[in-house]
Amino acid sequence: MSPSRAFLAFVAAMFALLALGSPAGADLVAQEDADSSTIIRGTLRTAGEDGEDVFVEDVTIVVTDEAGVEVGLAVTDSEGNWIVELPGGGTYSVLLDDSTLPEGVPLRSPENNPLVVEVREGASRATLFPLGEATASAGNTIEAVQLFVDGLKLGLIIAMSAIGLSLIYGTTGLTNFAHGEMVTFGALIAFLFHVTGVFGITTSLIVAAIISVIVSAIAGGLFNALVWAPLRRRGASLIAALIVSIGFSILLRYLFLYQFGGRSQFYPDYQLQKKYDFGWFTLAPKDLFIILFSTGILVLVGLGLQKTRAGKAMRAVADNRDLAESSGINVEQVIRWVWIAGGALAGLGGVLFGLTEALSWEMGFRVLLLMFAGVTLGGLGSAYGALIGSIIVGIFIQMSTLVLPSDLKNVGALITLILILLVRPQGLLGRAERVG
Amino acid sequence: MDWGSILDNTLRGLIGEQFIFFGLAAIGLNLHFGYTGLLNFGQAVFMAAGAYGLAMMVATWDLSFWVGVVVGVVVFPVILALILGAPTLRLRADYLAIVTIAAAEIFRLIMRSPSLDQWTGSSDGLTAFANRFYEFSPFDPGQRYFFDLFIGNQMWVVLVGWVVLAVGVFICWLLVRSPWGRVVKAVREDEDAARSLGKNAYSYKMQALIFGGMFGAAGGMLRAIGTQSAQPDNFVTEITFFVWVALILGGAGTVLGPVLGAAILYAVLNFTDVLLRQAVRADYIPNSIMSGVQVGQVRFMMIGLALILLAAFRPQGILGSKEEMALDDR
């Protein structure tokens, strides 16, 4: 069986696994914000796997005064916001109707419901109901193991996105700050075909994902051809190129916001799935798919780098550009393929990210910082380093919630990045360079 | 179209509060990047440190305003620079870029975290910590000043800001024409050459990071004073790149470049902002193309585009010399 056959068979098997889950739609309605004199308000959110906010909608909250008289009732909007106008300052009791909470999102501390709060006259009092671990309800799972598996999944997605970042750095010396937006791009293109529709036609997520990977690959190639290749020809300094990449990062991010809006969205397919119980941990079919599929892709990428001509050429250019050039390798062509492959992988990473979490205009930027952490940990410029580093970062982020509040788990990872640089700046697999 | 309001806003951008806050931050970034070659992609975190240094001292711990000023302009930025610089300043320039941009996001996430609400006010931030500042104001809060551009309290912020900015430019001018300035320029050009001549490149980079950060903190603090609030989302990572555009536009490595750049940047941003808002309101631009909310996003796109075009086509900015820019070490 040829490698490409094997790849197709593998992909087909993976999609068959993905198809086990049943699609369910997500309906999102926006509400206008209110503004008033004495108010009590809050935002209901739970942390997604990446620590980003996932807002909880349609939850009822009732506010009563000291006498037990109901003074207001609110339902959270699509961004999790609720607001109750009060007759004046005083002590109020805020009750969250937990029967309106979505399944799998319990209150973290049910003993704090209702919550008694003091509100000053004219103040806008924020109230917090921490929502907790969706996995806590599962029977005999061990939290650490569950987090490890969730982290592995996150790490694999980061790794997939980061390989392009690392290869681009290796072959061109450019730290591409717009790589996060390439991830968002992939996720949004899939959303476009899956939900928004192109010429009124929508497709299933699987088809949309395939289209998205192809479009992302083309976009990566075009990005190189229209921006980076001309800059290299003009002999622009690496610092100028770095600043250009930051410019693209911001421009694209806000174009996404402009087009897509500020709300988080979801792919309706495979949204609600019954989890498989593996004893120590549980996994939804889509998560199992993500782990197996991305492992497969990464193995293929590794084999491709190791065995194929193009892969060897990429590594040769990354290792020593001049030497590669003088031994007859067409460096520009290698760089073109690095951008195309990097674009495709980033786009695929974006789709998988969107599948496990919410889609948003800035998802890529958050992923970018995690990619940096992974790539730095593994050693800048080493594709295998990026892989291992990213997986460690993913696992670290998830496991750190054992000790950190979950909204700070990415903080832990980024602080670790700084500590790694102190101890071992060349990363785990990087080489020490000759100084001088 | 209300051209009077468009003109007012453009002028306010040219000489008003935004110009001052970002001008100060850009002077700091000029010390970092323009003179020392440090890629600080997290000037926003230094600005936030200045804002929160003051706000937390006064609003959270009830200390005096002056303690807050010292903590915000000196203590926080020094600690921050040491944390960010110690691991990265010995490494390739991009490491500092990665760590600083990450730090800006870390700081924002920490300040937003509900678990620290009692100290930071989480996403609402802290307010009403600068009353002492306005007690010194000679201006009547109800009156308008300076061609009716600023109301009393704004005028006081702007006046103090102008003085601080002038002092900042003067300090920068002294620094860069001194032997100290010569060493940091040498470090920018070639760190190993500087070391072979007995200069402790690491220490100079750290000094530049610290003092440039202090300018950023001063800008952030004035911004917090001007709005009487310190909120995490005022210091999103993109803020850093407003500063970058101001610096490169004016000319990195020139004394007046950052100030000129900030003035022009904010004049242009305010002009387009008000123009678009009015055009949207008057339905010159249909809602299907641009809504009121989207106008605010246009300025970020302009920043991104400006960075791309400047870095690619005019890296020397307005005041820099093209010939000098072309001299690269062979």
Place this chain on the structure above:
Amino acid sequence: MTDESDTPAAAADRRADPDELADAVIRVPGVDPERARAALADVPREPGAPKPDPILVADGVVRRFGGLTAVDVGHVEIQRGVITALIGPNGAGKTTFFNLLTNFDHADQGTRSFDGRPIDNVPAHKIANHGMVRTFQLTKALSKMKVIDNMKLGATNQRGEMFWRSLLPFSWRNQELEIEARAEALLERFNMIHMRDQFAGTLSGGQRKLLEMARALMVEPQMVMLDEPMAGVNPALTQSLLQHVIGLRDQGMTVLFVEHDMDMVQEISDWVIVMAEGSIIAEGPPQSIGQNQAVVDAYLGGSHGAPLDLDREL
């Protein structure tokens, strides 16, 4: 107000004839170059030979990159007040050894001492203060700085280089004038005074080499270490560069330089050290080196498997 730097000597410096001043900057007191050279006659012609008056001593210095041993030098001494050439085929580890001697790279093993003081734990930037300055194979002229600023940068112990002092121009102005006089005298000596206010980036390759050497002298070192000073220099300038190097020695300066070109080495060096595959294989006066069998083998490829890419450009 008076500045403590304004000693009579410094004031005299400023009035002095540039030529004398340049000599004064270069001169290393207490070294008799004639005697130093003569003393080499009795030194045994073998690797690691002890010298009568060594200024730099390295012992058991080893540097590995991954599994590759780039440098493994048993023992070497550099005689004070003479010109020593460090030669060897490409990839012999000369530049790496240079980096190790100046602490631009850290040895895995071994000790080094300069002027009797151990320098193993001295950071690279403090080496200059010990009296040893190096230049680089790929010239490091500071392109966007003027020639005169390049020169002034070399002066050590500048008060205005401290952050707070820099804000008080009166506290460093006098010292600055004195440094400027020295810089101009050296530029005069190297025939570069007409380029004083040009950006260094506009200079030709050879002029940059000269500038880098002159800048190193601003440190007022006892020893200069030149990494391929003639590389990329046009023949017209080569002679003048050689004369300058000899001129340094005649003022008592110790010179160690890396070179490929045997002719050049024959012409100016007093002693030659030959490296191959990271080790020292021969030592002796230039005339003796051509006949040394180990050297001939090394140069003609008699030694196999030399790590070819190690002598990457700086």
